[in-house]
Amino acid sequence: xxxxxxxxxxxxxxxxxxxxxxxxxxxxxxxxxxxxxxxxxxxxxxxxxxxxxxxxxxxxxxxxxxxxxxxxxxxxxxxxxxxxxxxxxxxxxxxxxxxxxxxxxxxxxxxxxxxxxxxxxxxxxxxxxxxxxxxxxxxxxxxxxxxxxxxxxxxxxxxxxxxxxxxxxxxxxxxxxxxxxxxxxxxxxxxxxxxxxxxxxxxxxxxxxxxxxxxxxxxxxxxxxxxxxxxxxxxxxxxxxxxxxxxxxxxxxxxxxxxxxxxxxxxxxxxxxxxxxxxxxxxxxxxxxxxxxxxxxxxxxxxxxxxxxxxxxxxxxxxxxxxxxxxxxxxxxxxxxxxxxxxxxxxxxxxxxxxxxxxxxxxxxxxxxxxxxxxxxxxxxxxxxxxxxxxxxxxxxxxxxxxxxxxxxxxxxxxxxxxxxxxxxxxxxxxxxxxxxxxxxxxxxxxxxxxxxxxxxxxxxxxxxxxxxxxxxxxxxxxxxxxxxxxxxxxxxxxxxxxxxxxxxxxxxxxxxxxxxxxxxxxxxxxxxxxxxxxxxxxxxxxxxxxxxxxxx
Amino acid sequence: xxxxxxxxxxxxxxxxxxxxxxxxxxxxxxxxxxxxxxxxxxxxxxxxxxxxxxxxxxxxxxxxxxxxxxxxxxxxxxxxxxxxx
Numbered sequence: 001x002x003x004x005x006x007x008x009x010x011x012x013x014x015x016x017x018x019x020x021x022x023x024x025x026x027x028x029x030x031x032x033x034x035x036x037x038x039x040x041x042x043x044x045x046x047x048x049x050x051x052x053x054x055x056x057x058x059x060x061x062x063x064x065x066x067x068x069x070x071x072x073x074x075x076x077x078x079x080x081x082x083x084x085x086x087x088x089x090x091x092x093x094x095x096x097x098x099x100x101x102x103x104x105x106x107x108x109x110x111x112x113x114x115x116x117x118x119x120x121x122x123x124x125x126x127x128x129x130x131x132x133x134x135x136x137x138x139x140x141x142x143x144x145x146x147x148x149x150x151x152x153x154x155x156x157x158x159x160x161x162x163x164x165x166x167x168x169x170x171x172x173x174x175x176x177x178x179x180x181x182x183x184x185x186x187x188x189x190x191x192x193x194x195x196x197x198x199x200x201x202x203x204x205x206x207x208x209x210x211x212x213x214x215x216x217x218x219x220x221x222x223x224x225x226x227x228x229x230x231x232x233x234x235x236x237x238x239x240x241x242x243x244x245x246x247x248x249x250x251x252x253x254x255x256x257x258x259x260x261x262x263x264x265x266x267x268x269x270x271x272x273x274x275x276x277x278x279x280x281x282x283x284x285x286x287x288x289x290x291x292x293x294x295x296x297x298x299x300x301x302x303x304x305x306x307x308x309x310x311x312x313x314x315x316x317x318x319x320x321x322x323x324x325x326x327x328x329x330x331x332x333x334x335x336x337x338x339x340x341x342x343x344x345x346x347x348x349x350x351x352x353x354x355x356x357x358x359x360x361x362x363x364x365x366x367x368x369x370x371x372x373x374x375x376x377x378x379x380x381x382x383x384x385x386x387x388x389x390x391x392x393x394x395x396x397x398x399x400x401x402x403x404x405x406x407x408x409x410x411x412x413x414x415x416x417x418x419x420x421x422x423x424x425x426x427x428x429x430x431x432x433x434x435x436x437x438x439x440x441x442x443x444x445x446x447x448x449x450x451x452x453x454x455x456x457x458x459x460x461x462x463x464x465x466x467x468x469x470x471x472x473x474x475x476x477x478x479x480x481x482x483x484x485x486x487x488x489x490x491x492x493x494x495x496x497x498x499x500x501x502x503x504x505x506x507x508x509x510x511x512x513x514x515x516x517x518x519x520x521x522x523x524x525x526x527x528x529x530x531x532x533x534x535x536x537x538x539x540x541x542x543x544x545x546x547x548x549x550x551x552x553x
Numbered sequence: 554x555x556x557x558x559x560x561x562x563x564x565x566x567x568x569x570x571x572x573x574x575x576x577x578x579x580x581x582x583x584x585x586x587x588x589x590x591x592x593x594x595x596x597x598x599x600x601x602x603x604x605x606x607x608x609x610x611x612x613x614x615x616x617x618x619x620x621x622x623x624x625x626x627x628x629x630x631x632x633x634x635x636x637x638x
Contacts, residue, residue, distance in 0.1 A: 083598020
């Protein structure tokens with residue numbers, strides 16, 4: 001097994017035979033000719049043919065990859081008609097009395113060099129386009145065709161570099177991946193790979209001869225590596241990755257855009273948990289209906305000092321706008337316990353899990369709390385935001401929080417700053433106390449979201465980080481399941497909705513139970529949304545409830 | 554002679570796509586068009602020339618038009634730049 005590395009342009013796994021694509025060697029000979037004007041005429045005729053050829057390729061590419069991938073051929077047509085290029089060729093033919101092929105090669109090289117000398121990478125990449133059209137012209141002039149690939153099976157194309165006209169003539173169904181020695185991330189090949197959704201690599205130190213041609217290989221687009229004749233272990237590992245990838249893709253195709261509704265018409269919201277704005281792409285890609293938990297602490301943890309209102313506002317605003325009207329539930333800072341930031345200067349505690357954390361910090365440092373609330377409220381004017389408060393244990397806390405929120409609202413009103421006047425306020429249910437007073441709490445807020453991780457720890461009195469307690473830990477403990485039912489019922493009795501944002505929400509063995517309990521929302525890590533949707537779509541809740549009753553009469 | 558300056562807003566600058574569209578606008582019109590960036594000026598004879606300026610986001614370019622259709626063409630080019638670059 002030999003491994004070659006390169007730069008990944010697009011991820012994915014491809015398993016197949018390598019087909020080395022080698023260009024026709026176009027040696028241009030400089031020849032004297034008798035009649036320059038006739039030669040110039042021949043050049044113009046060849047130019048017209050080339051432009052026509054490109055027109056055909058444009059149509060083909062348009063069908064196969066759409067406007068973005070096809071546009072390059074139109075640009076090539078323009079380049080062939082470029083005044084400077086034409087002048088260059090005619091000039092050389094006239095002044096030197098040489099053949100058009102030579103004049104084109106010279107002009108092409110000069111213009112390509114001009115682009116290569118430019119600073120900007122994009123423009124440097126255009127040198128390849130100049131070469132492509134020059135070679136096309138020379139091909140027409142000399143009567144030679146251009147190389148293609150002959151193959152009956154699917155292959156991994158390995159080449160020095162691939163020009164747009166070369167890739168477009170390849171049969172897309174036969175291509176598993178592109179691996180080139182040169183090339184750039186902006187190149188046509190890269191765009192094509194992304195459109196075709198196949199792994200691609202550039203800048204790979206792979207040889208272009210029989211040491212790889214025809215051999216079995218695996219391209220790992222995630223790693224940026226090509227494995228020639230992989231050993232059993234590698235092959236097995238890569239095959240597994242490949243299958244997982246295919247499954248995900250298939251799921252995505254099938255389920256994207258579908259409503260989360262059960263066989264008997266029960267709806268449930270499937271939202272995403274994220275801890276960073278970097279993950280916003282994943283949220284949308286996985287078709288989340290909203291963000292059920294936006295962990296705001298990353299802003300505090302990633303900073304050397306308290307983040308300002310402006311800094312925070314920009315972040316919340318970006319999230320709200322990116323989600324374009326889909327709900328974004330921002331949880332106020334949940335610092336403490338295992339999430340520490342030096343500048344908070346929190347006292348050292350014996351039991352940090354039960355210490356000064358989350359909302360307790362906010363209520364003892366109202367300036368920090370109000371800054372965050374102001375930023376969130378201001379951002380609420382740009383999308384659909386809701387606020388959620390962590391670690392709640394009492395009605396008094398909730399009343400105090402609402403008082404502070406109202407203070408901030410008044411300040412914003414006085415300053416004429418707009419915000420969502422009807423912004424939803426909710427709390428995390430993650431302490432046994434909150435469960436026991438859920439009815440009183442539900443009267444005061446718009447929603448509950450269950451933090452199952454902490455709730456389980458506090459209820460079972462087990463530290464999840466402690467491996468020695470593994471045999472005692474049961475995330476499906478009947479106490480937890482009973483509590484979940486109590487929480488959702490209390491919420492509904494008082495017109496509030498209930499969701500789960502803790503890890504248990506993504507436990508596929510419990511989805512049917514959550515549906516049966518009547519949960520309105522499950523917020524999970526983005527990659528879990530579609531698998532959850534699959535279960536929702538396949539479940540008949542009333543049937544399930546009946547089966548439960550029969551099992552436990 | 555008519556002319557106007559324009560500061561490029563588009564993140565990609567004058568790349569192949571807009572160069573192509575711009576050239577389509579001026580091709581065959583009764584007008585000589587020149588484009589300049591800084592002290593480099595090129596006659597707009599094709600996409601290569603204008604791309605050779607390497608005009609990027611933030612750069613200021615000057616378009617000048619001379620000929621029978623100068624004013625009309627300038628208005629069109631200006632509109633195009635504002636809409637696309």
